[in-house]
Amino acid sequence: MRKLVILGSTGSIGTQALELVAGADDLELVALSADRRWEQLIAQADEHRVRRVLIADPESAEKARAAWDGEVLNGPEALAELILGAEPDLVLNAIVGSAGLAATVITLSEGVDLALANKESLVVGGDLVIELAAATGARLIPVDSEHSALDQLIASESGQMPGTVERLTLTASGGPFRGRSRSELASVTVEEALNHPTWQMGGKISIDSATLMNKGLEVIEAHQLFGTAYDQLEVVIHPQSIIHSMISLADGSSLAHLGYPDMKVPIAYALHYPRRVKLALEPLDLAQLGSLTFEAVDEEAFPCLGLALAAGREGGTAPCVLNAANEVAVAAFLDHRCSFLQISELIAATLDDARIEQTYSFDTLIAADRAARQATSEHLAALA
Ligand code: NDP
Numbered sequence: 001m002r003k004l005v006i007l008g009s010t011g012s013i014g015t016q017a018l019e020l021v022a023g024a025d026d027l028e029l030v031a032l033s034a035d036r037r038w039e040q041l042i043a044q045a046d047e048h049r050v051r052r053v054l055i056a057d058p059e060s061a062e063k064a065r066a067a068w069d070g071e072v073l074n075g076p077e078a079l080a081e082l083i084l085g086a087e088p089d090l091v092l093n094a095i096v097g098s099a100g101l102a103a104t105v106i107t108l109s110e111g112v113d114l115a116l117a118n119k120e121s122l123v124v125g126g127d128l129v130i131e132l133a134a135a136t137g138a139r140l141i142p143v144d145s146e147h148s149a150l151d152q153l154i155a156s157e158s159g160q161m162p163g164t165v166e167r168l169t170l171t172a173s174g175g176p177f178r179g180r181s182r183s184e185l186a187s188v189t190v191e192e193a194l195n196h197p198t199w200q201m202g203g204k205i206s207i208d209s210a211t212l213m214n215k216g217l218e219v220i221e222a223h224q225l226f227g228t229a230y231d232q233l234e235v236v237i238h239p240q241s242i243i244h245s246m247i248s249l250a251d252g253s254s255l256a257h258l259g260y261p262d263m264k265v266p267i268a269y270a271l272h273y274p275r276r277v278k279l280a281l282e283p284l285d286l287a288q289l290g291s292l293t294f295e296a297v298d299e300e301a302f303p304c305l306g307l308a309l310a311a312g313r314e315g316g317t318a319p320c321v322l323n324a325a326n327e328v329a330v331a332a333f334l335d336h337r338c339s340f341l342q343i344s345e346l347i348a349a350t351l352d353d354a355r356i357e358q359t360y361s362f363d364t365l366i367a368a369d370r371a372a373r374q375a376t377s378e379h380l381a382a383l384a
């Protein structure tokens with residue numbers, strides 16, 4: 001039995017992971033965490049016989065303590081206590097946003113394998129996170145579907161000469177606004193933006209998918225995970241989301257990873273690695289699909305991808321600033337405090353003002369994250 005901790009178990013990835021764990025005979029769930037949805041969390045804990053949870057929001061933690069007889073952790077040391085105390089073999093980090101960085105750092109510092117859905121960890125602190133995993137020997141298994149696909153494709157070429165894999169192509173569904181011009185995006189609503197055509201996801205990543213910032217974050221994530229130069233990373237729009245990613249090789253061949261869009265596949269791959277488990281899913285029927293289509297990204301309508309690529313290339317604290325500005329702007333959009341197009345404008349303005357530094361330590365990142373949030377909030381206030 002491998003002991004598993006799921007962080008962010010009340011979210012979209014977390015609940016799907018719990019369904020998979022319920023049917024697994026080799027995983028024992030030992031701890032869970034959430035931010036505010038404490039009732040859902042303790043119901044999950046009861047169902048899966050977990051006696052220890054972390055609730056990040058203090059008020060929610062208090063309510064849970066009053067209502068439940070298990071142990072509820074909260075406070076600055078709670079995350080380390082939860083992870084270290086559980087002595088896990090694997091941690092699934094399914095927290096959303098840069099709030100997930102601390103969990104990534106604590107897990108890898110302990111040499112514990114990490115199934116990573118929280119892509120923001122790699123965007124914000126990729127340089128240090130990858131070094132940490134290398135130093136402790138912990139395995140970092142991506143849960144993001146494109147990166148899970150790339151990880152498998154690259155592994156299939158591991159015996160080859162360096163340089164054999166020439167290019168990585170990440171596919172993007174294009175989100176709910178694919179095909180719309182910039183002017184047509186001026187008045188789109190929160191409800192429209194949340195309505196993703198192929199994936200069911202949490203609010204923040206749904207908006208990131210609508211702006212294409214999600215793909216920008218994913219290019220930075222791929223750069224960090226696979227050490228691939230930005231010139232060798234490509235994005236193509238593929239509305240059906242059947243091809244999850246592709247690698248192009250020196251001999252002119254390309255390898256792709258296919259399947260119906262279902263996050264259970266990459267989650268199960270990460271939870272059971274290196275074993276593949278049987279999932280009750282429809283087999284891929286190409287004749288029924290009929291056609292797969294591809295198109296280039298409209299960079300004018302979706303400037304977030306370009307902003308992310310520029311920040312990735314600049315390096316240092318630039319991706320951290322980009323991410324913080326994006327989190328503040330997306331929260332504002334969800335709260336009807338800015339328009340869809342203002343999301344990218346707020347991020348661009350924050351990056352323009354920011355002093356980009358080398359990332360010597362996680363403290364540098366925490367300071368850059370805080371300063372960027374403040375700057376974006378000021379730009380937001382100036383809009384009103
Ligand atoms: P959700 O918004 O559905 O869930 C987020 C989870 O994080 C919730 O459990 C939430 O708790 C918890 N959380 C938020 N803040 C904190 C905090 N400060 N401390 C502890 N827990 C916290 O997000 P998703 O499941 O959609 O996404 C999770 C991550 O996975 C993101 O990084 C996303 O980019 C990535 N991802 C998601 C995919 C998807 O299909 N959904 C696909 C690929 C990647 P609470 O419920 O209490 O608010």
Ligand code: MG
Binds near residue numbers: 145218
């Ligand atoms: Mg993805």
